[in-house]
Amino acid sequence: MVGANRVLRGVSITHPTGDPALSVGDELELRRRMVDRALNMLSTPVESRTVWEAEG
Amino acid sequence: MTVVHYINQFFAGMGGEEKADTPPFRLDGATGPGRGLGLEVATTIGCGDDYFAEHEDEALSALLAWLEEARPSVLVCGPAFGSGRYGYACGVVAREAAHRGIPAVTAMHQDNPGVLAADGAPYVIPTGTSVTSMRETLPKMAELAGKLSRAEAVGGPDEEGYLPRHVRRNTIRDEPGASRAIDLLLRKLAGDVRTEAKPPGDFVAPPPPIADPAAATIALVTEAGCVPQGNPDHLPSRRSFTWLRYSLDGVTSLSADRYETVHGGFDTAAANQDPNRLVPLDAARELERDGRIGRLHDFFYTTSGVNTPVAVAAKMGQEIAEELVSSGVQAVILTGT
Numbered sequence: 001m002v003g004a005n006r007v008l009r010g011v012s013i014t015h016p017t018g019d020p021a022l023s024v025g026d027e028l029e030l031r032r033r034m035v036d037r038a039l040n041m042l043s044t045p046v047e048s049r050t051v052w053e054a055e056g
Numbered sequence: 057m058t059v060v061h062y063i064n065q066f067f068a069g070m071g072g073e074e075k076a077d078t079p080p081f082r083l084d085g086a087t088g089p090g091r092g093l094g095l096e097v098a099t100t101i102g103c104g105d106d107y108f109a110e111h112e113d114e115a116l117s118a119l120l121a122w123l124e125e126a127r128p129s130v131l132v133c134g135p136a137f138g139s140g141r142y143g144y145a146c147g148v149v150a151r152e153a154a155h156r157g158i159p160a161v162t163a164m165h166q167d168n169p170g171v172l173a174a175d176g177a178p179y180v181i182p183t184g185t186s187v188t189s190m191r192e193t194l195p196k197m198a199e200l201a202g203k204l205s206r207a208e209a210v211g212g213p214d215e216e217g218y219l220p221r222h223v224r225r226n227t228i229r230d231e232p233g234a235s236r237a238i239d240l241l242l243r244k245l246a247g248d249v250r251t252e253a254k255p256p257g258d259f260v261a262p263p264p265p266i267a268d269p270a271a272a273t274i275a276l277v278t279e280a281g282c283v284p285q286g287n288p289d290h291l292p293s294r295r296s297f298t299w300l301r302y303s304l305d306g307v308t309s310l311s312a313d314r315y316e317t318v319h320g321g322f323d324t325a326a327a328n329q330d331p332n333r334l335v336p337l338d339a340a341r342e343l344e345r346d347g348r349i350g351r352l353h354d355f356f357y358t359t360s361g362v363n364t365p366v367a368v369a370a371k372m373g374q375e376i377a378e379e380l381v382s383s384g385v386q387a388v389i390l391t392g393t
Contacts, residue, residue, distance in 0.1 A: 004390070005262035015326040016280075016391050018333025031332065031339035035389065039269040039348060042387045046262045 006041045007051045008034065030054075057205045060126050061090040061097045062119070062133040062149050064142045065104040076141075078104030079111075080118040089135065089190060093198045099126050105141035108148075109297060115145075116152060123153055130205040133178070135163035135193045136170055138185030140371070143170030144297070150178035159204035163193050166219060169297075172365040176221035179210070268350075272386040275353035277376060279361030280327070280334040280393045281319025282310065293320030294362035299372045301355045301379075309338035321362035322393050335391055353385050361392065 010016030017031050034054055041052055065071060065078040067088040086097035101122050108115045123131065131153045136143035147170030150160035160178035164170050165185045174180050179200055183193045196217055203210055213220045229236065266272045283291050289300050307314075310331035317327045317334055332338045335356060343349045357376050361369065380388065 005260065010391070013393050014322050014324070015333035016393060017336040017339075018326070018330060020326045020329065020333075027330075028338060028342075031336045032342055035336050035339045035343055036348065038389050039274075039343070042272075042274075042389075043265045043267065043269055045265050048262065050262075 005046055005049050006044075007049065008038050008041060009051060009053050011054065057096070057130070057202075058126065058128040059093075059095045059097045059201065059205065060123060060128040060131050061086065061093070061100045062131065062146060063088055063090065063100060063102045064108075064136075064139075064145065065102065066142075068100070068102050070104075073106075076104045076106035077110075079107050080115050080122075082122050089194060090132075092190070092194045093132065093201070094195070095132070095198050095201060097132075098128065103145060105139070105145060108145040109141050112148065116148065119149055120152060120156070123156070123158060128158060130201045131158050131160040131178075132197055132201050133160065133162035135181075135183050135190065135197065136168060137183050137187055137189065138165045138168060140169050140297075140368075143168035144173050146170050147173030147175075147178075147180070150180075151175050154178045159201075161197050161201045161204065161218075163197050167367060169365050169368045169371070171219060172367050176223060179204070179216075179218040179221070181218050266387050269387070270347055271350045273351045273353055273384055274340075274349055274387045274389060275380050275383075275385045276304075276335050276337060276340065276356040277380075277388050277390040278335050278356070278358050278392070280358070280391055281317045281324075281360035281362075282315060282327075282331055282334050282356075282358050283318055285314055285316050287316070287318050291318055291358065291360060293318050293360055294364075296360040296362070296364055297368055297372075299357055299359040299376055301357050303355055304337065304352065305354055307337065308341045310335050319360045319362060319393060321360070327393075334393065336389070340389070353380070353383065 011019050017034055018027055019030055022030060065075045069088060070078055080103045083100040087100040090097045090100055101119055103115045131150060133146035133150045136146045143164040146162040146164060150162040151174050153160045154177035162178055163181035163183050166182045171180055181196050183189045200216060210216055284302060291300055312328060312330055315331040317324045327334050340352055344352050359372060
């Protein structure tokens with residue numbers, strides 16, 4: 001995403017915050033972890049554009 | 057020399073916003089600012105700004121048919137100053153005329169989305185943001201229009217006072233390449249870098265982090281074209297020049313029976329099975345309930361990010377950000393596709 005400084009890599013272009021291959025429960029859990037990670041990013045200082053991977 | 061001039065409903069004296077839905081019109085001779093050009097304007101054509109924005113294909117086909125009929129030696133559009141819709145229409149009409157071999161001049165503020173819409177095909181003369189710069193703009197347009205009409209050579213942007221068109225022209229120089237390269241290097245060492253192009257790009261310094269998400273109000277924003285089922289407010293699938301805001305009051309999930317995406321830039325099948333795959337509301341609500349998020353903002357913001365000129369996208373971003381800031385939002389999770 002051009003110009004964004006805190007970027008969390010999405011699952012895919014067509015479903016950035018979900019994964020149709022997972023069960024409904026697992027997918028919600030994945031999405032919850034992604035939002036949780038986004039919250040961590042929002043409370044982390046960055047010097048320049050930084051890309052986080054979804055997990056890890 | 058045959059001059060056709062393009063204006064909008066306002067400069068044609070038809071009315072302001074209440075007449076912005078006026079379909080294409082054609083008038084004999086000069087009207088409004090066309091009278092100040094000092095050129096003999098054969099025909100004035102125009103269109104309401106909203107009509108052009110909402111029915112671009114229909115408007116263009118009527119306007120281009122009139123242009124083909126008149127076959128002018130030059131088309132003059134505007135000036136549009138800082139007016140986004142008018143500038144966009146001027147840029148598009150001038151571009152399409154230029155593509156059809158009719159030289160075209162328009163004028164507007166350099167940040168007007170019409171500059172990008174013009175795509176380097178016509179000449180765009182920079183103006184101030186408001187109509188107060190009319191007096192100094194019209195003679196510049198007329199001078200360039202005169203040159204184009206007479207098929208005279210037109211110099212570079214610096215020389216003639218138009219915005220760079222990103223056109224490269226080959227010219228023959230007397231000195232060999234090696235000595236020109238040395239000259240350029242020496243000039244650069246002396247601090248003169250005007251021969252180098254400035255790379256495009258919009259760099260924003262990273263904002264400082266929020267202290268604690270559990271004490272923050274966080275908003276969900278997306279360019280994924282997510283809207284209520286049936287797209288009640290007609291968000292365009294592509295080339296959106298607008299954004300929308302929808303209440304999340306009492307909404308815990310973007311369920312497929314109530315929401316969908318109209319984005320025209322990707323396969324929407326998976327997203328339409330579960331729009332939370334685009335805007336993660338269900339998960340964010342859980343985290344809000346658990347105290348991890350202080351509060352989710354009462355609205356989510358949406359647009360379709362497809363083929364939108366960067367200048368327009370930047371303007372939409374600024375508008376949304378202003379609203380969020382004034383609503384007390386501290387952070388945004390923006391999902392893109």
